[in-house]
Amino acid sequence: MIWLYLLLALAVAKGQETCLSVEDDPYLLFGTKTAYIFANLGVPSTRAHDVPGCQPIAFWLLSRHGSNNPEANDIVELQKLGDFRNNIVTNYKNGNFRNTNQRICTSDLNLLEQWQWNPRLNVTFAGDLTADGYMTTQQLAQAWRQRFPGLLTSSRHHYLFKYVNDQLSSNTFKAFTEGLFGDQAESFDIPKENDEKIVRPFKFCPAWTKDVGDNNDTLSQLHIFESKREYQEMISNISLRLGFNYDVQKEIILRMYQLCRYNKAWDVVKISPWCSAFTREDLKRLEYAEDLETYYKYGYGSALNKDVGCTHVKDMMNFFENYVGKDEIPQQQPRAMIQFTEAAMLLMTLTAMGAHQDTAPLTGDNYHSANVQSRKWTASKMAPFNGNLAAVLYKCTQNGNFQVNEEYQVLFLENEHPLSLPGCRVGLCDWSLVKNRFGELVKNCNLDFCNSATKISSVNVILFTFVAFFVRYAVIRI
Ligand SMILES: *[C@@H]1O[C@H](CO)[C@@H](O)[C@H](O)[C@H]1NC(C)=O
Ligand SMILES: *[C@@H]1O[C@H](CO)[C@@H](O)[C@H](O)[C@H]1NC(C)=O
Ligand SMILES: *[C@@H]1O[C@H](CO)[C@@H](O)[C@H](O)[C@H]1NC(C)=O
Numbered sequence: 001m002i003w004l005y006l007l008l009a010l011a012v013a014k015g016q017e018t019c020l021s022v023e024d025d026p027y028l029l030f031g032t033k034t035a036y037i038f039a040n041l042g043v044p045s046t047r048a049h050d051v052p053g054c055q056p057i058a059f060w061l062l063s064r065h066g067s068n069n070p071e072a073n074d075i076v077e078l079q080k081l082g083d084f085r086n087n088i089v090t091n092y093k094n095g096n097f098r099n100t101n102q103r104i105c106t107s108d109l110n111l112l113e114q115w116q117w118n119p120r121l122n123v124t125f126a127g128d129l130t131a132d133g134y135m136t137t138q139q140l141a142q143a144w145r146q147r148f149p150g151l152l153t154s155s156r157h158h159y160l161f162k163y164v165n166d167q168l169s170s171n172t173f174k175a176f177t178e179g180l181f182g183d184q185a186e187s188f189d190i191p192k193e194n195d196e197k198i199v200r201p202f203k204f205c206p207a208w209t210k211d212v213g214d215n216n217d218t219l220s221q222l223h224i225f226e227s228k229r230e231y232q233e234m235i236s237n238i239s240l241r242l243g244f245n246y247d248v249q250k251e252i253i254l255r256m257y258q259l260c261r262y263n264k265a266w267d268v269v270k271i272s273p274w275c276s277a278f279t280r281e282d283l284k285r286l287e288y289a290e291d292l293e294t295y296y297k298y299g300y301g302s303a304l305n306k307d308v309g310c311t312h313v314k315d316m317m318n319f320f321e322n323y324v325g326k327d328e329i330p331q332q333q334p335r336a337m338i339q340f341t342e343a344a345m346l347l348m349t350l351t352a353m354g355a356h357q358d359t360a361p362l363t364g365d366n367y368h369s370a371n372v373q374s375r376k377w378t379a380s381k382m383a384p385f386n387g388n389l390a391a392v393l394y395k396c397t398q399n400g401n402f403q404v405n406e407e408y409q410v411l412f413l414e415n416e417h418p419l420s421l422p423g424c425r426v427g428l429c430d431w432s433l434v435k436n437r438f439g440e441l442v443k444n445c446n447l448d449f450c451n452s453a454t455k456i457s458s459v460n461v462i463l464f465t466f467v468a469f470f471v472r473y474a475v476i477r478i
Contacts, residue, residue, distance in 0.1 A: 019276070034385065044416055053399075059390070088109070132268070160334035161176075412429065
């Protein structure tokens with residue numbers, strides 16, 4: 001009996017100290033900065049993926065890069081947290097707490113006190129793939145090979161890679177091909193295309209930039225959410241926890257969140273001192289705030305997003321068309337089309353496909369509703385680091401499988417799990433259904449609209465060039 005009292009006394013003593021860094025079951029869904037392993041719990045086994053009576057004949061993959069370093073401007077901002085940390089430590093030492101029940105616990109404070117900016121994380125390496133991102137990418141490539149051994153062979157001629165030739169994507173390509181081909185990958189001349197207009201069409205679409213990307217209205221639901229009690233109360237609670245008797249600026253809260261989620265993506269087992277500023281409830285609100293942003297910027301919230309995202313769906317359909325109904329496949333034709341991209345394009349593509357669509361739009365004023373709490377649009381699951389969308393074309397023999405009626409089937413996988421689409425069986429869809437669903441989208445998919453609304457500004461550019469020419473001419477003449 002005595003041990004029970006002891007335990008109770010201990011629990012009461014502990015109750016005064018909320019140690020958020022040692023939660024048994026921490027909340028690890030951090031929107032677009034979620035580690036793949038947290039988004040993708042229960043990774044399916046990497047044994048060969050068998051569909052009885054069917055052979056995989058073509059593989060299409062759209063894959064986000066692994067965890068990366070912050071961009072240069074982010075590095076500057078995040079480093080400023082050093083000064084803020086000093087204020088937290090001072091608050092604690094001065095006993096700046098109205099309510100000690102809400103105070104950060106001593107061991108969390110010690111973690112913060114010991115925190116230092118990693119000096120190797122400087123602008124030279126801004127935005128680059130991390131060691132963890134490199135490894136996860138390699139492992140993902142190996143997993144795909146184990147799942148489709150007859151299709152993803154060691155012959156480089158069977159592949160075509162598309163990515164932008166920057167540091168992040170080139171290293172992603174390097175990691176992925178090392179996973180596929182081993183050490184000799186580097187000496188291989190692997191077929192690749194580096195056309196940014198194909199990989200990131202939204203960057204070349206003035207109509208999208210004007211109406212969505214740079215349009216302040218895109219963030220209006222986010223701003224509504226930020227003005228609500230449930231968000232403001234979160235800021236007050238975090239401020240009190242860190243010993244501030246006034247509300248800390250939203251920008252600083254977001255900076256701490258940014259570092260917390262980066263930390264957990266750079267090293268998934270290490271405790272991040274910055275995460276101890278947040279309760280599970282806080283983290284869910286911050287996740288929703290980002291979902292509101294991505295929903296309108298890259299998702300169903302703006303009509304143009306699917307008009308850009310359709311380009312990748314079209315790419316997939318055109319690729320499969322090369323195989324359907326063909327008895328002879330030319331040797332040099334790629335069987336695997338692999339694109340490396342970032343969160344924006346992955347989300348736009350899923351939107352064009354109609355995946356993760358909620359019945360009602362997400363808004364800033366109904367956080368507690370069942371719609372929001374069980375929403376389908378969650379960037380943590382749709383676009384974590386290394387997030388990916390795969391489509392595999394199968395050719396089936398008649399009567400080889402009583403569940404398969406058609407000769408051609410497409411298996412859709414999201415982060416290696418079957419993607420649920422209406423009319424399909426655990427991600428496996430008849431080719432005719434895929435054609436029906438995406439045919440119209442693909443037929444009407446072109447980026448002409450991108451430049452149609454900006455004719456006037458291109459006239460201005462021409463005029464400007466003209467004037468500039470004459471000015472220069474005049475200057476030279478004088
Ligand atoms: C960044 O760190 C690396 C290695 O620590 C160093 O070689 C490089 O000069 C640094 N770059 C800048 C801009 O400080
Ligand atoms: C959009 O918001 C930014 C920053 O709040 C502001 O500077 C800009 O003037 C706004 N643009 C429009 C068109 O309202
Ligand atoms: C803020 O703290 C109060 C008091 O502990 C608690 O009742 C409330 O649920 C908290 N709010 C949020 C958003 O976490």
